[in-house]
Amino acid sequence: MHKIPVIIDTDPGIDDFFALAxxxxxxxxxxxxxxxxxxxxxxxxVCRNVENIRQLFRMDGVRIATGAKCPLVSxxxxxxxxxxxxxxxxxILPKAQQKAESTYAWDVIYEEAKRAQGRLQIAALGPxxxxxxxxxxxxxxxxxxxxxxxxxxxxxFGNVSPYAEFNIWADPHAADIxxxxxxxxxxxxxxxxxxxxxxxxxxxxxxxxxxGDGPLGKIVTQLIDYLGTRxxxxxxxxxxxxxxxxxxAMSDDKLITYFPSYVRVECQSENAFGQTVVFAGNGNRVxxxxxxNVNVADTLDLERFKSTLSASLxxxxxxxxx
Ligand code: BDR
Ligand code: CA
Numbered sequence: 001m002h003k004i005p006v007i008i009d010t011d012p013g014i015d016d017f018f019a020l021a022x023x024x025x026x027x028x029x030x031x032x033x034x035x036x037x038x039x040x041x042x043x044x045x046v047c048r049n050v051e052n053i054r055q056l057f058r059m060d061g062v063r064i065a066t067g068a069k070c071p072l073v074s075x076x077x078x079x080x081x082x083x084x085x086x087x088x089x090x091x092i093l094p095k096a097q098q099k100a101e102s103t104y105a106w107d108v109i110y111e112e113a114k115r116a117q118g119r120l121q122i123a124a125l126g127p128x129x130x131x132x133x134x135x136x137x138x139x140x141x142x143x144x145x146x147x148x149x150x151x152x153x154x155x156x157f158g159n160v161s162p163y164a165e166f167n168i169w170a171d172p173h174a175a176d177i178x179x180x181x182x183x184x185x186x187x188x189x190x191x192x193x194x195x196x197x198x199x200x201x202x203x204x205x206x207x208x209x210x211x212g213d214g215p216l217g218k219i220v221t222q223l224i225d226y227l228g229t230r231x232x233x234x235x236x237x238x239x240x241x242x243x244x245x246x247x248x249a250m251s252d253d254k255l256i257t258y259f260p261s262y263v264r265v266e267c268q269s270e271n272a273f274g275q276t277v278v279f280a281g282n283g284n285r286v287x288x289x290x291x292x293n294v295n296v297a298d299t300l301d302l303e304r305f306k307s308t309l310s311a312s313l314x315x316x317x318x319x320x321x322x
Contacts, residue, residue, distance in 0.1 A: 001028070002119075003027075003028055003029060003030035004028060004029055004030065004119065004121055004250065004251065005030050005032050005112065005115075005116040005119055005120050005121070006023070006029050006030065006031055006032065006120070006121045006122065006123060006250060007031075007032055007033045007034070007035060007108075007109060007112055007120065007121075007122045007123070008020065008023055008031060008033075008034045008035070008122075008123045008125065008247070009034075009035045009036075009037055009067075009105070009109075009122060009123065009124045009125060009126060009130050009131060010034060010035070010036060010037070010046075010050065010123075010125040010126055010243070011036065011037050011038065011039030011040045011041070011046045011087075011125065011126030011127070012036075012040070012046055012049040012050060012053060012087055012088060013039070013040040013041075013046065013049070013079075013083050013087055013088075013125070013126070013243065014082075014083050014087075014088060014089055014223050014224075014226065014227050014241075015125075015227075015240075015241040015242050015243040015244055016040070016049075016125050016126070016243045017049075017053060017088060017223060018223075018241045018243065018244035018309070019123070019125055019151075019241075019243035019244045019246060019247040020034070020053050020057065020059075020247070021057065021244070021312050021313065021316055022244050022247040022248050022308060022309065022312045023123070023247040023250070024057040024058075024059050024312075024316065025311070025312035025313075025315040025316050026247070026250075026251045026312070028250075028251035029247075029250060029251055031059060031062045032062070032063065032112045032115070032116070032120075033062065033063040033064070033065055033108050033109075033112055034050050034054065034059075034062060034063070034064050034065075035064075035065045035067050035105035035108060035109065035130050036050045036064065036065075036066075036067045036100065036105070037067040037068050037105070037126045037127055037129050037130045038067070038068060038069050038070055038071075038076065038078075038126075038127070038129070039078070039079070039126035039127045039166075039167065039170055040078060040079045040080075040082070040083045040087050040126065041078050041079075041080060041083065041085075041086065041087035042069075042076075042078060043067065043068070043069040043070075045086055045087045046087055046126075047064075047066075047067070047100055048096075049086070049087050049088055049093075050064055050100070051064060051096035051098065051099060051100060052093040052094065052095065052096045053093065054096065054098075055094065055096040055097065055098070055321055056093055056094065056219075056320050056321055056322075057316060057319070057320065057321075058319055058320070058321050063101060063103075063108060064099075064100035064101065065100065065101060065103055065104060065105040065107075065108035065109075066100055066101070066102055066103065066104050066105060067104075067105040067129070067130045068105065068129035068130050068133060070129075071127060071129055071170060071171035071173070071174065072129060072132060072133075072171060072173045072174050072177075073171075073173045073267075074170075074171065074172065074173065076170075077169075077170055079166055081230070081234070082227070082230050082234070083227075083230075084226060084230075088223065089222065089223055089226030089227065089230075090226065091219055091222045091223055091226065093219070094321065094322055105130040105133075105134070106130060106133040106134035106137050106138070107137075109122070109130070109131070109134040109141070110134060110137070110138045110141055113141055113144040113145055114144065116144075116146075118144060118146060119146050120144065120145055120146055121145075121146050121147045121148070121149070121250060122145060122147075122148045122149070123149045123151075123243075123246050123247055123250060124148060124149065124150045124151065124152070124167075124178075125151050125167075125243040125246060125247075126167055126170075127167050127168075127170040127171035127174060127175075128150065128152070128167070128168075128171055128174040128175045128177075128178045129171045129174045131148070131174070131178050132171075132173070132174035132175075132177040132178050133174075135177065135178060135181040135183075136177065142181045142182040142183045142184075143182065143184075145183050145184075146184075146185065147183075147185040147186075147187065148178070148183050148185065148186045148187070149187045149189060149246045149249060149250060150167075150175075150178070150186060150187065150188050150189065150246075151167060151189050151190075151194070151242050151243050151245070151246045152165055152166075152167035152168045152175065152188065152189075152190060152276070153165050153167075153168045153175070153188050153190040153191070153263070153265075153276030154190040154191035154192050154276060155190055155192045155276070155278045155296050155298075156190075156191065156192040157191065157192075158191065158274075158275070159191055160274070161271070161272075161273070161274070161275075162271075163266070163271070163272040163273075163274070163275035164266075164272070164273060164274030164275050164276075165190060165191050165274070165276070168265060168274050168275075168276055169273065169274030170274075172265045172266065172267045172273065172274045173265075173267055175265045175274075175276075176264060176265035176267060179263055179264065179265065179293055179294055180264070180293060185295065186293065186294045186295065187249070187256075187258060187294075187295045187297060188263060188276065188294045188295065188296050188297060189242075189245060189246050189249065189256065189297040190276060190296070190297060191242070192297070192298075193245070193256060193297035193298065193299075193300055194240050194241075194242040194245055194300075195240055196299070196300040196302060197240045197241070197245060197300060197302055197305055197306075198238045198239065198240045199238055199239070199240070199306075200237060200238040201224070201225075201228045201238075203238075204224050204228075205221075205224075207306050207309050207310050208220045208221065208224060208309075208310075208313060209310075210309075210310040210311070210313045210314040210317070211313040211314070211316075211317050212314075212317045214317060215320055215322050216313065216316060216317045216320045217317065219320075220313065227239055241309075244305075244309060245300065245305060248305055248308040248309070252304065252308065254301065254304065255300065255301055255304055255305060255308075256297045256298075256299070256300055256301075257297075257298050257299045258295035258296060258297050258298055259295065259296055259298055260292035260294070260295050260296075261278050261279055261280045261292055261294060261295075261296050262279040262280060262289040262290040262291060262292055262293055262294075263276055263277065263278050263279065263293060263294040263296065264276075264277045264279075265277070278296055280292075
């Protein structure tokens with residue numbers, strides 16, 4: 001079996017941590033590079049988290065590029081209220097020996113797309129700044145990418161405003177460029193999908209018991225307890241690990257169903273800033289719209305996702321580097 005060559009564009013972020021765990025444990029994915037991007041926290045913090053996570057999961061040989069430090073046009077906004085001052089809820093990971101390389105994310109994405117000869121898949125788990133710069137700099141890049149999975153947007157209620165989801169809202173201009181650039185398969189895994197995996201803390205404890213009570217188990221428990229406390233502080237009783245669903249979906253076509261739609265990002269309005277405007281779907285159509293450019297995630301097989309999460313942690317528990 002040929003593994004799928006993938007790049008993970010990410011802003012860790014507690015759920016990004018779990019997304020990287022799922023990808024690192026997968027037999028089906030060949031992670032070629034991780035491209036950090038400012039999002040949940042400032043660039044320096046998320047990049048340090050990526051370096052530490054690469055070492056923790058012994059992802060030797062996986063490149064880390066230098067990504068974008070701020071959005072294309074809008075003012076920078078982070079999510080320290082959810083992920084903490086350091087982006088990982090204050091959980092201390094062993095300090096990485098190896099730093100990111102100085103090559104820029106957009107150049108690494110292009111290099112890896114050429115190397116993968118049409119098979120490259122990208123998981124975008126933060127604001128879409130790196131990907132937008134890549135497609136602007138290299139106009140032939142969209143045709144070289146097999147699939148782009150985006151954790152972002154919503155076909156329903158938002159999380160930073162009634163209309164907007166954090167990753168898209170944090171750089172809406174980048175998101176609109178990426179949605180319209182001509183990549184043949186863009187899978188938008190938005191909040192309407194990731195909220196189908198809202199679990200409470202006891203349920204997470206059951207799923208995460210697979211990590212054991214050694215070092216990985218302790219890290220995982222601290223992360224989830226932190227997220228749980230923050231969720232309660234923000235008035236929620238349970239939470240979801242948005243980004244981990246995306247890396248699980250990369251190696252499992254049966255996890256999510258999608259419907260095709262024309263999708264644009266609202267960059268002008270004050271109240272709906274960052275909204276993903278989904279023009280058609282579930283039988284509804286409006287007259288004025290473009291050709292479908294995005295597959296909008298619709299339904300999740302939750303039991304399948306929980307099994308993947310447990311199996312990934314089970315696999316990693318004996319192999320973390322401390
Ligand atoms: C997204 O925003 C970030 O805070 C999470 O890491 C996830 O990528 C959810 O809206
Ligand atoms: Ca993220």
